Amino acid sequence: MASFAWTIPLWPALGWLTLSLVGGMLPRRAVALLGCGSVALAAAAATSAWITFPGVPQERALFPWIAAGSFAVEAGLLVDRLSLVMALVVSGVGLLIHIYSVGYMAGERAYSRYFAYLNLFMASMLLLVLGKSLLVLFVGWELVGLCSYLLIGFWFERERASSSGRKAFVVNRIGDVAFLLGILLLWAHLRTLELPAIGAQAATLPAPVAVTASLLLFAGATGKSAQLPLYTWLPDAMEGPTPVSALIHAATMVTAGVYMIARLFPLFTHPVTLAVVATVGGLTALFAATIALVEWDIKRVMAYSTISQLGYMFLAMGVLAPAAGIFHLTTHAFFKALLFLAAGSVMHAMDNVVDMRALGGLARPLRYTTGTFVIGALALAGIPPFAGFFSKDAILEGAWEHAAAGRSPLPFLLGLVTALVTAVYVARATRYTFFDMPHRAAHPHEAPPVMLWPMFGLAALSLFGGLFGARLVGAPLLEFLAPQFAPSVPHAPAPGVFAAALALLAALAGLGIGWLGYRERRDPDLGWMAQLFRRHWYLLDLYDGILVPASRRLALLLAGPVDLGLIDRAVNGVGALAAAGARGLRRLQTGYIRQYAAAILVGAILLMAYWVAR
Amino acid sequence: MEPVLFVFFAALALAGGLGVVASVRAVHSALALLLVLCALAGLYLLLGAQFIAALQVIVYAGAIVVLFLFVIMLLHMATGEPAARGLRPWRAGSALAAAFFLAGVFFAALRAPALADPAPPLPQDFGSAQAVGRLLFTRFLLPFELASVVLLVGIIAAVVLAKGALLLRVPAAARPHEEKVRAEVLR
Amino acid sequence: MVPLPAYLVLAAILFSLGVVGVLVRRNALIVFMSIELMLNSVNLTFVALSRHLPSMDGQLAVFFTIVVAGVEVVVGLAIIVEIFRSRSTVNLDEVHLLRG
Numbered sequence: 001m002a003s004f005a006w007t008i009p010l011w012p013a014l015g016w017l018t019l020s021l022v023g024g025m026l027p028r029r030a031v032a033l034l035g036c037g038s039v040a041l042a043a044a045a046a047t048s049a050w051i052t053f054p055g056v057p058q059e060r061a062l063f064p065w066i067a068a069g070s071f072a073v074e075a076g077l078l079v080d081r082l083s084l085v086m087a088l089v090v091s092g093v094g095l096l097i098h099i100y101s102v103g104y105m106a107g108e109r110a111y112s113r114y115f116a117y118l119n120l121f122m123a124s125m126l127l128l129v130l131g132k133s134l135l136v137l138f139v140g141w142e143l144v145g146l147c148s149y150l151l152i153g154f155w156f157e158r159e160r161a162s163s164s165g166r167k168a169f170v171v172n173r174i175g176d177v178a179f180l181l182g183i184l185l186l187w188a189h190l191r192t193l194e195l196p197a198i199g200a201q202a203a204t205l206p207a208p209v210a211v212t213a214s215l216l217l218f219a220g221a222t223g224k225s226a227q228l229p230l231y232t233w234l235p236d237a238m239e240g241p242t243p244v245s246a247l248i249h250a251a252t253m254v255t256a257g258v259y260m261i262a263r264l265f266p267l268f269t270h271p272v273t274l275a276v277v278a279t280v281g282g283l284t285a286l287f288a289a290t291i292a293l294v295e296w297d298i299k300r301v302m303a304y305s306t307i308s309q310l311g312y313m314f315l316a317m318g319v320l321a322p323a324a325g326i327f328h329l330t331t332h333a334f335f336k337a338l339l340f341l342a343a344g345s346v347m348h349a350m351d352n353v354v355d356m357r358a359l360g361g362l363a364r365p366l367r368y369t370t371g372t373f374v375i376g377a378l379a380l381a382g383i384p385p386f387a388g389f390f391s392k393d394a395i396l397e398g399a400w401e402h403a404a405a406g407r408s409p410l411p412f413l414l415g416l417v418t419a420l421v422t423a424v425y426v427a428r429a430t431r432y433t434f435f436d437m438p439h440r441a442a443h444p445h446e447a448p449p450v451m452l453w454p455m456f457g458l459a460a461l462s463l464f465g466g467l468f469g470a471r472l473v474g475a476p477l478l479e480f481l482a483p484q485f486a487p488s489v490p491h492a493p494a495p496g497v498f499a500a501a502l503a504l505l506a507a508l509a510g511l512g513i514g515w516l517g518y519r520e521r522r523d524p525d526l527g528w529m530a531q532l533f534r535r536h537w538y539l540l541d542l543y544d545g546i547l548v549p550a551s552r553r554l555a556l557l558l559a560g561p562v563d564l565g566l567i568d569r570a571v572n573g574v575g576a577l578a579a580a581g582a583r584g585l586r587r588l589q590t591g592y593i594r595q596y597a598a599a600i601l602v603g604a605i606l607l608m609a610y611w612v613a614r
Numbered sequence: 615m616e617p618v619l620f621v622f623f624a625a626l627a628l629a630g631g632l633g634v635v636a637s638v639r640a641v642h643s644a645l646a647l648l649l650v651l652c653a654l655a656g657l658y659l660l661l662g663a664q665f666i667a668a669l670q671v672i673v674y675a676g677a678i679v680v681l682f683l684f685v686i687m688l689l690h691m692a693t694g695e696p697a698a699r700g701l702r703p704w705r706a707g708s709a710l711a712a713a714f715f716l717a718g719v720f721f722a723a724l725r726a727p728a729l730a731d732p733a734p735p736l737p738q739d740f741g742s743a744q745a746v747g748r749l750l751f752t753r754f755l756l757p758f759e760l761a762s763v764v765l766l767v768g769i770i771a772a773v774v775l776a777k778g779a780l781l782l783r784v785p786a787a788a789r790p791h792e793e794k795v796r797a798e799v800l801r
Numbered sequence: 802m803v804p805l806p807a808y809l810v811l812a813a814i815l816f817s818l819g820v821v822g823v824l825v826r827r828n829a830l831i832v833f834m835s836i837e838l839m840l841n842s843v844n845l846t847f848v849a850l851s852r853h854l855p856s857m858d859g860q861l862a863v864f865f866t867i868v869v870a871g872v873e874v875v876v877g878l879a880i881i882v883e884i885f886r887s888r889s890t891v892n893l894d895e896v897h898l899l900r901g
Contacts, residue, residue, distance in 0.1 A: 591897030593832075594704070597823050601711055608718055620803045624811050631815050634834050635822035643831045647838065650815070654841055657808070661852040666860050670844075673867050678837070678874050685878045686830060689885050708824035712817035719813035723806040733802060733853055745857055746864060754861050761868045768872035775879035 005049030006060050006077060008087055008130060011041035012122035019119060023112025035115030036098040039122055043091035050084050057081075057196060059132055066135075073193060076132035081484040085326060085477070086129035086259055093251045093333050094122050096454035100341055101243040103451035104348060114154065114241070121147035125252050129259055134183055134193040137260065141179070141224065144253045145172045151248060152240040164236035171233040175223015182216030185209065186267075195263060199487075202266035214273040217264065218280075221257030225310045227284045232543065234307055238299040242344030245299060250306050250340055251333035258313040258329055262322045262485075269320070269488045275408065278318020278399075282414030285311030289421040290533040293428065294523070297354045298343050301429050305380065306336055308418060312395055315411050320489050321398025323481040327469045328391035330477065334465050335379035335388055338458035342373035345451060346433060349444035356429065357521050361437030365444050368452055370434045372459045377430045379462040381423040382507040389507075390466035392419060393500045394478070400499040412499075416506055423510025428518040436520050619660055626653035644682045651675040662741040808849035815842035829881050829891040833874070840870050 015038030023031055057080035065075040079087075098118060105114050124147055128140025146169075153165025187193055189209055190201050202210065221227070226234035237249050248254070261268055261277070268277065288307035295301045309332050316325030347354060349366055363370045379386035382393070396415050403409035446452070468477035517524050526533075535541060588599075626649060633646025651674050658667035739745045750758050815838060822835025844863045851859025885891055 589900055591900030593893050593896070594824060598704075598707070601820060601824070605711060605714060608715070612718055612722060617803050620807065624807075627811065627815060631818040631838055634831070634838050635818050635826070637831070640828060640830050643834050647834050650838060650841065654845055657811075657845060658848050660803070661808070661848050663848045663851065663860050663863070666848060666863050669864065669867055673871055674841070678871055681874060681878060682830065682834065685882060688882065689830075689891060705825055708821045711824075712821050715817050715820070716813055719810060723809050731805075731853075733805075734855055736852075736855055740855065740857070741860060746860060749857055749861055750864070754865075757865055761865055764869060764872050768875050771876045772879045775876070775883055 002048050002052045004045050005052060005079065006045075008042050008045040008049065008091070009077075009123050009126035011038040011045070012119040012126065014038060015119035016116050016123060019112050019116035023116055026112065028106075028111055031112045031115055032102045035119055036095065036102065038119055039091060039095045039098050042122065042126060043088075043095050046084070046087040046091045049079055050088060053079070053081075053084060059196070061132070070191070071187075073133055073135050075136055077130045078132040078195060079130065081481055082259075082262055082326065083129050085330065085481065087126060089330050089333050090125050090129060090252050091122070093337050093458070094125075094247060096457050097243050097247045097251075097337060097341070100246075100344075100451050100454040101241075103448045104243055104344055105241060108241075110154070114151075117147055117150045117154070118244070118247070121151065121248060121253070125256070128256055132195060134186070134195060134198065134264075137195070137263070138179065138183065141220075141256060141260075142176070144248070144256060145169060145176070145224070148172070148237070148248055148253055151244040152237045154240055154244065158239070160236075161239040164233075164239040168233040168237050171230050172223045175220040175230050178216045178223075179220025182213045182220065185213045185216065189213075198264060199266045202264070202269075205267075207270060210267060211270050211272050214264075214268045214270065215276060217260065217267070218257075218273070218277055221260055221314075222280065223257075225254045225257030225314070226307050227257075227280055227311060227314060228287060229539070231284065231288070231307050235300045235303045238297070238303050242299070242340055242347060245303070246337040246340035246344070249303065250336040254306060254310055255313070255329050255333070258310065258317065258325060261314070261317050262326055265317070265322050265485055266488050268317065271407075274318045274320065276318075278315050278402075278408075278411045281311040281314025281316075281318055282411045282418075283311070284308070285315060285418040286414050286421065287311075287537060289418050289425060291536055292425040293421060294530055294533045296356050298346070298356055298359070298429060298433055299340070299354050301356075301425065302336070302339055302343060305339075305422070305425070306332075308422065309336065309380075312392065312415065312418070315415060316395040316398055319395075319398045319402035319411050321395060321401075322485050322489065323478045324391065324394035324398050324469075326481055327394055327477055330468065331379065331387035331391040331462070331465050334458055334461040335376040335386070338372055338376040338455060338462055339380065341451070341455050341458065342369050342376060343433075345369040345447040345455065346373075348447055348451070356432040359433045359437075360435060360521060362444060363434045366434070366446050368446055368455070372455045373434065374430060375459045375462050377426045380426050381511055382419055382503060383511070384504070385463070385466060387462050387465035387468075389504070390469045393503050394469055396499045396503050416502060419503055420506040420510040420513075423507045424514035424517075427511050427514025428523075431515060431518055432521050616660060619656070623653045623656040623660070626650075627657070640686045641683070644679055644686060647682070648675055648679045651679065662736055664741050665743045665746045666741070805849060805853045809846060812842040812845040812849070815839075815845070827892050827894055829884075829893050829896075832893060833877055833881070837870065837874070840866060 015034055019031060019034060023034075026034070057078060059076060059078050061074050061076035063075050064072070066073040098115075101114070101118065105111060108114060121144060124140050124143030126140075128137055128144060131137040131140055149165045149169040151165075152168050153162040156162045156165070183193065186198060189205055190198060192198065192201075205213070223230040234249055234254070238245055240248075268274065285308045288304040288311065292301045292304035292308065295304060309328070313325040313328050313332075316322065316328060343354075346359065346362060346366065346369060349362070349369070350359065353359065375386065379388035382389045384390070392415075396412065396419075399412035399415050403412045447455075467473050469475045523530070532538070630646045630648075630650035630653060634643045634650065637643040637646060651670060655667045655670045655675070658664075658670060819835045819837075819839035819842065822838065823832050826832050826835065844866055847859040847863045847866070851857065851863075881891060884896060888896065890896070
């Protein structure tokens with residue numbers, strides 16, 4: 001394989017280094033060139049890797065990282081089918097979003113800091129997907145979490161932005177604890193953290209160990225990918241700049257959990273694990289979709305939509321259709337990033353207004369934005385020939401197979417109902433944002449070309465990206481990934497027209513309900529259901545009412561009586577003890593020579609007595 | 615003959631010892647010390663340590679006691695010390711300690727078997743200056759050299775301590791800058 | 802023939818006298834002289850044992866003891882003179898500034 005291919009994560013890393021050190025002194029054009037150019041090089045390297053890929057996984061060791069007795073980890077890269085797909089998606093979509101940012105962030109004072117962070121994120125994400133060892137993956141995992149924090153809180157002078165960044169980091173951390181425990185468990189049993197080795201030896205683990213490790217890793221994934229119960233950070237992450245939301249919180253970082261499960265798929269094939277993953281994914285999908293139905297902030301609607309679609313991907317993993325999950329990851333990256341970028345264009349035109357109640361009537365002035373948004377919306381809803389239909393269909397086929405094989409029908413049902421709700425909320429969002437306001441006092445202007453062309457690119461991908469998985473043209477992507485998962489998924493699910501037809505019906509029905517039922521920015525009265533959705537099925541009450549106060553009380557307890565009372569007192573006590581001892585011993589020093597002489601004499605007598613007695 | 619001389623010198627030594635410890639006036643203590651030293655010199659002669667006996671008289675009795683007397687004279691120790699207060703427990707305690715010590719020595723002396731043996735015959739020049747000198751320049755060369763260093767240190771120390779304030783009092787003419795420096799520092 | 806224990810006991814008695822002197826007297830000079838008494842008793846022990854071993858080493862020890870005792874007396878007296886100069890007393894009970 002070409003050596004250029006191995007440099008994929010190097011270019012954004014160099015870009016970050018340069019921009020963070022000297023970016024402030026460079027002119028804007030240079031910063032933009034550097035920021036986008038590094039990602040372009042990464043994308044070129046990924047393409048070269050794909051072109052020269054020989055079909056079998058390639059490994060390249062970079063340097064011996066940890067050598068501590070029997071615990072040795074080598075830092076290296078692994079290029080196989082899965083990582084190729086991920087690298088291409090990450091770098092490709094990332095490049096488009098970088099270009100878009102040049103326009104979107106044009107008026108921003110901290111221009112170079114933005115691109116520096118964004119490049120750091122690209123490098124970290126590429127490291128994550130290309131890592132050879134589970135620890136390298138984890139390093140990338142942590143780094144993208146850091147970048148998420150930095151970028152969510154990019155406008156850190158705003159209190160909401162900085163606290164949202166903190167929230168994202170802390171909630172992620174909770175998942176990371178489980179992740180780390182899973183890593184330790186795997187190390188304890190397998191004595192290796194090399195990803196290919198773990199995959200190969202997964203079958204040798206005793207079932208309880210495999211299930212525990214896989215569930216721990218999945219818990220980490222729920223944190224990173226915002227599934228139940230660690231989803232709360234993603235809607236608040238919308239405080240960051242919109243391209244950041246598009247890149248990190250739609251297309252790439254949040255998909256890291258899905259990637260991780262796909263990467264270690266042989267570990268996740270136990271029925272218990274599969275059931276948990278599928279159920280959590282499916283429930284999250286429906287749960288988030290219902291919340292998106294009652295949100296008014298366009299970005300938050302998209303955030304909950306992302307959570308929902310990620311649930312679909314996990315559902316795919318849980319029904320033994322990992323290739324379908326990765327396919328949906330790809331198409332979702334296309335149309336969700338597009339939706340975010342279009343929303344950003346709307347904000348750009350409307351002075352950063354995100355509340356849909358203040359929008360509307362933008363179809364005529366913002367033609368291109370509206371057009372691309374509609375394309376993305378149709379893709380999200382799952383209408384052929386747009387990409388979302390094919391990928392969602394692939395997942396539902398897998399779920400149908402799963403149910404047909406005698407296991408639970410729940411994943412399929414959840415997926416179907418969610419498809420309906422998805423179509424409803426996306427239609428609602430589209431209508432509220434762009435239509436139904438004939439008179440508008442201000443004249444919003446369309447986005448500049450540097451912002452529009454990436455949107456067009458993503459729109460094209462959302463339109464034609466479905467072909468990657470369309471049976472009629474041989475489903476190239478699915479076929480490409482099949483050997484990756486062959487050991488665990490021996491046969492591809494038979495194409496069932498039934499599932500596809502049901503999905504399509506659900507989507508069309510949802511679109512109809514959404515378009516016709518939601519007009520003039522007035523939601524129909526859903527009564528108790530609206531209240532249920534708004535309170536996040538009363539999870540909000542659980543979190544804010546019980547968990548948060550409890551942990552705050554625990555923190556106060558630890559900070560007060562434990563830290564101050566016990567630990568500080570112990571430490572100070574040692575010092576006080578030394579001082580008291582010295583004070584006591586000091587009384588021996590009276591200054592009277594006679595007493596000193598007497599003491600010496602007493603000592604001498606005692607010594608003599610000892611010798612005489614022996 | 616020897617036991618008589620021993621008893622004689624021992625009695626002198628004991629008397630002198632009591633005198634050192636019990637005299638009211640410091641000069642009397644010093645003279646008692648002189649008595650002890652000379653008695654001990656006699657005992658050394660009995661024990662065949664001629665050179666050491668001579669050394670004892672010359673250095674100890676001849677120089678050190680004289681030094682003591684000089685200092686007593688310098689400090690006008692004509693009068694004795696004031697009445698002792700709170701000293702009774704010390705007297706009792708020290709007497710007790712001394713009694714313990716002596717008991718221990720007696721006990722050890724009367725028990726050890728080898729101590730009853732008669733004195734072995736001596737080589738020809740035992741205790742002579744030649745014998746001491748020979749050893750000084752062979753086996754005890756290092757202590758010998760170090761002793762001379764110690765003496766040097768003693769001399770310097772004595773000079774420094776005795777001169778004391780005199781060393782620090784430099785005539786004003788020799789330090790013209792001092793006023794300027796002091797003004798600078800205090801600013 | 803005078804047995805060895807006799808010398809040793811004599812030395813012990815002189816030593817004890819010296820100890821009592823150090824502990825009881827308040828005049829610094831007299832304390833100093835008691836210390837010299839103690840040193841001399843040790844010298845006597847050395848010489849006696851040197852005679853009875855027989856070995857010249859004991860006498861060498863006495864030689865060095867005398868030398869060092871001389872130096873010690875010189876320095877010690879110089880210190881006493883200094884203390885007298887500043888405090889006008891050689892009463893040991895009044896010299897207790899080096900307290901802890």
